[in-house]
Every structure is written in C-alpha cells, then in structure tokens.
Amino acid sequence: MKMPLLYSVAAALLQARGKQTLVAAIGVTFSITMFITLLSFMSGLNQLLDGLVLNRTPHVRLYNELQPAAEQPVDRYTRGQRQHNFIRSIKPRNELPRIHNSSAILAALRRDPRVRGVAPKTQAQVFYNVGTVTLNGTISGIEAEQENALFAFSDYVVGGNYRSLNTVTNSIILGKGAADLMLVTLGDVIQITTPKGDHVPLKVVGLFQSGLLEIDKVQSYTSLATAQKLLGESNNYVTDLQVKLHDMTLAPRLAKEYAALYEVQALDIQTANSDFETGTFIRTLISYAVGITLLTVAGFGIYNILNMMIYEKMDTIAILKAVGFSGRDVRRLFVMVALSIGLFGGALGLVCGLGLSALISQLPFTPPSLPTVKTYPVVFNPVFYGIAAAFSLITTYLAGFFPARKASQIDPVVIIRGK
Amino acid sequence: MDSPALEARLITKYFNDPVRVQVLREISFSLARGEFASVVGKSGCGKSTLLYILSTMDTTYEGTLLIDNVEMGAKKEAELARVRNEKIGFVFQFHYLLNEFTVLRNVMLPGEKLGKYSGAEIESRAYEKLKILGIEGEALKKPYQLSGGQKQRVAIARALINDPLIIMGDEPTGNLDKKNSEIVFAIFKELAETYHQALLIVTHDQEFAAQTHRIIEMEDGRITNGATAAGIIA
Numbered sequence: 324m325k326m327p328l329l330y331s332v333a334a335a336l337l338q339a340r341g342k343q344t345l346v347a348a349i350g351v352t353f354s355i356t357m358f359i360t361l362l363s364f365m366s367g368l369n370q371l372l373d374g375l376v377l378n379r380t381p382h383v384r385l386y387n388e389l390q391p392a393a394e395q396p397v398d399r400y401t402r403g404q405r406q407h408n409f410i411r412s413i414k415p416r417n418e419l420p421r422i423h424n425s426s427a428i429l430a431a432l433r434r435d436p437r438v439r440g441v442a443p444k445t446q447a448q449v450f451y452n453v454g455t456v457t458l459n460g461t462i463s464g465i466e467a468e469q470e471n472a473l474f475a476f477s478d479y480v481v482g483g484n485y486r487s488l489n490t491v492t493n494s495i496i497l498g499k500g501a502a503d504l505m506l507v508t509l510g511d512v513i514q515i516t517t518p519k520g521d522h523v524p525l526k527v528v529g530l531f532q533s534g535l536l537e538i539d540k541v542q543s544y545t546s547l548a549t550a551q552k553l554l555g556e557s558n559n560y561v562t563d564l565q566v567k568l569h570d571m572t573l574a575p576r577l578a579k580e581y582a583a584l585y586e587v588q589a590l591d592i593q594t595a596n597s598d599f600e601t602g603t604f605i606r607t608l609i610s611y612a613v614g615i616t617l618l619t620v621a622g623f624g625i626y627n628i629l630n631m632m633i634y635e636k637m638d639t640i641a642i643l644k645a646v647g648f649s650g651r652d653v654r655r656l657f658v659m660v661a662l663s664i665g666l667f668g669g670a671l672g673l674v675c676g677l678g679l680s681a682l683i684s685q686l687p688f689t690p691p692s693l694p695t696v697k698t699y700p701v702v703f704n705p706v707f708y709g710i711a712a713a714f715s716l717i718t719t720y721l722a723g724f725f726p727a728r729k730a731s732q733i734d735p736v737v738i739i740r741g742k
Numbered sequence: 743m744d745s746p747a748l749e750a751r752l753i754t755k756y757f758n759d760p761v762r763v764q765v766l767r768e769i770s771f772s773l774a775r776g777e778f779a780s781v782v783g784k785s786g787c788g789k790s791t792l793l794y795i796l797s798t799m800d801t802t803y804e805g806t807l808l809i810d811n812v813e814m815g816a817k818k819e820a821e822l823a824r825v826r827n828e829k830i831g832f833v834f835q836f837h838y839l840l841n842e843f844t845v846l847r848n849v850m851l852p853g854e855k856l857g858k859y860s861g862a863e864i865e866s867r868a869y870e871k872l873k874i875l876g877i878e879g880e881a882l883k884k885p886y887q888l889s890g891g892q893k894q895r896v897a898i899a900r901a902l903i904n905d906p907l908i909i910m911g912d913e914p915t916g917n918l919d920k921k922n923s924e925i926v927f928a929i930f931k932e933l934a935e936t937y938h939q940a941l942l943i944v945t946h947d948q949e950f951a952a953q954t955h956r957i958i959e960m961e962d963g964r965i966t967n968g969a970t971a972a973g974i975i976a
Contacts, residue, residue, distance in 0.1 A: 335842035642838040646852040647827020649820040
C-alpha cells in the first residue's frame with residue numbers, strides 16, 4: 324500500500340542528494356561494467372584456449388595399441404590345473420596398430436544417435452628427405468571433408484586448400500615448420516621414406532600450422548588412401564577412429580562402452596585432457612571472484628552514502644514518523660532509495676559492459692600461433708548480464724537494508740526534543 | 743458532547759538515564775471535543791514529556807491512554823502510526839517542513855499516507871487548509887522560501903489535512919513574533935470553535951494560555967490546578 328507515495332518521497336530524497344546519488348550509481352555502473360567486461364573477455368579467452376585443444380581433440384578416440392596379449396598360450400594350455408605361470412619378458416605380437424573390422428565399426432558408429440560424426444585416420448611414421456638429411460615425420464591419412472567438419476581442419480591450413488587432398492593424387496599438406504626446414508612451398512614435390520623403406524614423391528598442396536612449433540615440424544596430412552598406399556596396406560587399414568559426440572559429457576561412459584563392444588582401446592577427452600579442464604575452471608573462478616569483489620565494494624559505497632543520508636535526514640524521518648509513517652514505511656523508503664541507485668547504476672552498467680565488450684572484441688589481436696584469430700576474443704553471454712543484474716540488486720538491497728533498518732528505529736521524540 | 747477526545751488515566755513516566763527520575767506522577771485528565779486547552783509550567787516540569795506520551799510517539803510509560811475511547815497501550819508501532827496519521831495533528835516549535843517538497847506537497851503528505859481520498863481530492867483539501875491559514879498563495883513555493891510565520895502556518899495546515907480529532911502543539915508560537923503568534927492563536931481558536939477539534943497546546947506564553955478555554959498547570963510532574971480542570975477523572 325502507499326507504494327507510489329513512498330516512491331515519490333524516495334525520489335525527492337534522491338534528488339536532494341543528487342551528486343552523492345550519482346557517485347553511488349556510478350560506483351555500481353563501474354563495477355557492473357567491469358564485471359561483464361571481465362567475464363566476457365575471460366570466457367572469450369577460455370573458449371579460445373579450449374578451442375585449441377577441443378577443436379582438434381576427438382571426444383572419444385578408438386585405437387588399437389600394441390600390447391602383449393593378456394592371455395598367453397601357456398595359460399590356455401594349463402587352464403583348470405592348480406598352477407600359476409610366471410612368464411618374463413613378454414613381447415607384443417608383430418602386427419600393425421590397426422583397428423580390426425574398421426569399416427563395420429565406422430558404419431555402426433555413424434548410426435549411433437549420440438554421435439555427431441566419425442573421422443577415420445591412418446597414422447604413418449615417415450622420414451622427410453631433404454637432400455642427404457632425413458627428418459622425422461608423422462603423416463596422418465584423413466578424410467579431408469570429415470576432418471574439416473569435425474575438427475575445423477581448414478582453420479589450420481594456412482596455405483593452399485585442404486580439398487586438394489582429394490583432387491590431387493599423391494598430395495600432402497605439409498607442416499609449416501617442416502616446410503620451412505625443407506625450404507619447400509606450395510606446388511613443390513618432396514620425397515619421403517616410408518616405414519618399409521620405399522621412397523615416395525608427394526606434391527605439397529597445402530601448409531598446416533597448429534600453433535605448436537614441435538607439432539608443425541613433424542605433422543603432415545594426406546588423404547586416407549595415400550596413407551594406406553604409403554604403408555602398403557589395403558583400403559580398410561585404419562589406425563584411429565575419431566568420434567565427436569553431441570554431448571561431450573557422455574564421453575567417458577561411451578569410451579567404456581565402445582572399448583567393450585568393439586574390442587579396442589578408447590580414450591575419452593576428459594581423461595586425455597584432465598589438467599586443461601582444471602585451468603579453465605580456475606580462470607573462470609578468478610574472473611567471478613574479481614567481479615564479485617568489485618560489486619561488493621560498490622555495495623559498501625552505497626552503504627556509506629545511505630548512512631550519511633540518514634544522519635542528514637533525521638528531521639525528515641522524525642517528522643514522517645510524527646505524521647503517521649510507521650517504522651516499516653521508513654525502512655521501505657530507504658531500501659527503495661538503495662534499490663533505485665542499484666537499478667539505475669546497474670542498468671547503465673549493463674549497457675556500458677556491452678559497449679566495452681563490443682569495443683574489446685574489435686581490437687586487433689593476431690597471435691602468430693592462431694592464424695584464425697584477428698581480434699580479441701569476447702563472448703556475449705546473456706547469463707553474465709543476468710548474474711550482473713541480479714547481483715547489483717542484491718548488493719544494493721543489502722547495502723540499503725541495514726541503514727534503512729537503523730532509520731526505521733529512529734525515535735522521533737529524541738530528535739524533535741533535541742531542537 | 744459524547745466521549746472525550748482524549749483521556750489519560752494515572753500516567754506515570756520515568757527517565758532511566760543516567761539515574762531513574764520520575765518525570766510524570768499519576769497524571770489523569772481528559773480533553774473534550776472542541777476544547778482548547780493549554781498546558782503551562784516551568785521548564786522541566788514534564789509538560790513536553792506528557793505531550794509526547796499523549797501523541798503516542800513515546801510508548802514507555804505506565805498508565806492508560808485513550809484516544810477517541812480506544813486504549814493505546816496495547817497497540818503496535820504501525821497501528822500507533824496510523825492513529826497519529828488519522829486522529830492527531832501535531833505542530834512543533836520548529837516547523838519541520840520537508841525542503842524537498844513544495845508547500846502544497848508538504849501539506850498533502852499525511853493525507854496521501856492516510857489514503858482515504860484520491861490525489862486530486864487531497865490536493866483540493868490541502869488548498870482549502872492553506873486558504874484557512876491565509877497562505878494559499880505560497881502553495882507552490884518551497885518551504886525555505888517562506889518566512890518563519892508562514893512556515894509555522896504551513897505546519898499547522900499539514901496538521902489539519904486529515905481533519906484530526908486532536909491538534910497538539912509543542913510551543914507552536916515559541917519561535918514566532920507577537921503578530922504571528924496572534925495569527926496562530928486566532929487560527930487555533932477558530933479550529934476549536936468552528937471545526938470542533940480538540941486542541942492541546944504546550945506553551946510558555948502566559949498571554950497565549952490565558953486566552954484558551956482551559957489552562958492545565960503542571961509542576962514537578964503533576965497537574966496542580968486539578969480543581970479547575972473540568973474533566974478530571976476521580
């Protein structure tokens with residue numbers, strides 16, 4: 324009841340202390356602006372850093388590691404007898420790290436509704452020949468279209484076109500570091516030595532840059548068929564199946580499921596990159612902590628100003644009580660004063676935060692290792708704005724509540740008699 | 743005349759700070775509707791203290807207070823605020839107008855708080871009260887633009903806005919010169935006689951008191967002229 328009356332009295336009080344009110348509101352505005360900018364920018368950076376790993380990492384990687392057989396022939400022979408075999412120096416069998424029955428598994432995975440896509444890969448260790456010198460190298464045979472759809476492959480191809488892998492036979496996308504060492508560029512032909520000792524000429528149709536120098540010196544890409552040819556294997560020789568899921572959080576569960584189902588090793592992204600998630604979490608935590616500190620400081624500013632206002636307006640409070648305003652009305656009045664500072668300052672802060680984030684997102688930022696990034700990364704997430712708005716109101720409410728309670732307890736008799 | 747506007751029964755009050763001192767001793771009297779009473783006495787005899795108890799702002803006392811035949815002792819803070827709003831008009835020695843608002847708005851404020859009339863009605867009533875006090879021309883000024891006498895008249899208009907049962911004053915003419923005092927007195931008299939409102943005015947001004955219907959003299963926390971107080975409770 325009488326809310327409009329209290330509003331107008333609150334508005335009059337605010338006007339009477341216009342400058343202080345403005346300072347308090349600017350405090351809130353500043354803190355909200357910084358809170359939003361900080362979170363947007365930090366999330367942008369987080370996403371960028373996450374992207375470095377996540378974009379290129381499959382959610383589940385299926386592979387077949389060469390391991391000694393879990394069950395040795397002697398175990399099979401002596402099964403059921405009361406004896407225990409001790410065998411030393413077990414060696415793995417001589418076989419290539421291929422996934423058995425890969426085409427059937429591939430087809431089954433592509434039918435799985437939880438799976439966004441699967442990209443097969445064939446890894447081969449090779450040597451790049453530069454005159455008489457040989458450099459170590461790894462060539463991954465990929466399906467270029469799939470690889471691009473799932474792992475943003477084209478982002479890392481800095482020269483040439485990744486599609487040339489399909490159109491040009493015996494082509495290679497060479498790591499930038501390796502290309503620099505070998506002094507080759509697009510269109511040149513390089514010689515490589517396969518694991519079996521054959522020399523194969525491959526035409527450079529693209530250059531690849533991941534941003535990590537050690538990888539760029541070693542890693543190259545070719546088409547799946549070319550890689551199989553290099554290894555002298557049939558066209559169902561695949562060493563890795565890279566699975567991307569719709570929901571990344573399912574990865575650990577599905578990894579177990581696939582490992583059991585297809586009798587392969589399966590590695591989920593969470594296990595492969597556990598340290599990196601910790602980093603993301605800590606960065607987010609720090610940005611929230613700084614943002615909330617800013618808001619709390621603004622809250623103390625409001626608290627101070629309201630406290631001062633209450634001392635100055637003792638007479639007003641006394642007379643309001645004398646003419647029939649209850650303690651509750653007075654408390655509401657000052658809470659309203661505080662909330663309107665929060666509301667006004669907060670709303671302005673949201674706009675300024677958006678503006679500042681937009682400005683930062685336009686600033687040029689060209690890290691040499693990230694060819695696709697041209698400006699500072701900023702995330703525009705409505706959640707940040709929601710948190711900021713809610714927090715500004717909560718802080719100002721609390722900052723107003725205690726002075727307001729004090730005001731409501733003022734005894735009008737003491738003040739009126741004091742004159 | 744039906745029930746008295748205000749009735750006090752055996753009101754006793756102590757101040758506990760720094761030592762326990764009794765300031766009011768079993769004060770009993772009643773104030774009829776339309777009665778214009780003044781309370782006189784030396785400084786420190788407890789007259790202001792009594793007035794604040796009677797106005798329901800001070801609640802730490804012993805005894806019984808009835809306003810319009812309703813017992814005040816058991817009421818909560820918010821209910822007492824409502825009683826002050828509706829039934830009591832208060833004029834202080836200092837005007838206590840809010841400088842943030844216009845004169846008109848100052849007068850309207852208790853009316854808006856009561857919420858019995860619409861905004862437009864309250865405004866016209868406020869003009870009416872200002873007219874009674876002869877200052878309707880100043881309605882749109884801010885209080886700090888007025889003279890002391892005008893301010894006090896605005897404060898009286900504010901006390902009148904809800905047509906209270908009782909108007910209480912704590913030395914309302916204390917800060918005014920003779921001419922303004924006379925104007926205020928004339929207004930009070932008119933309120934009692936024409937509008938039939940009860941008035942209880944604490945004053946130091948013997949001349950002012952002498953012209954009222956009834957003088958309540960106080961000394962040492964007691965009413966000393968009990969014999970002349972017509973409505974005293976046995």
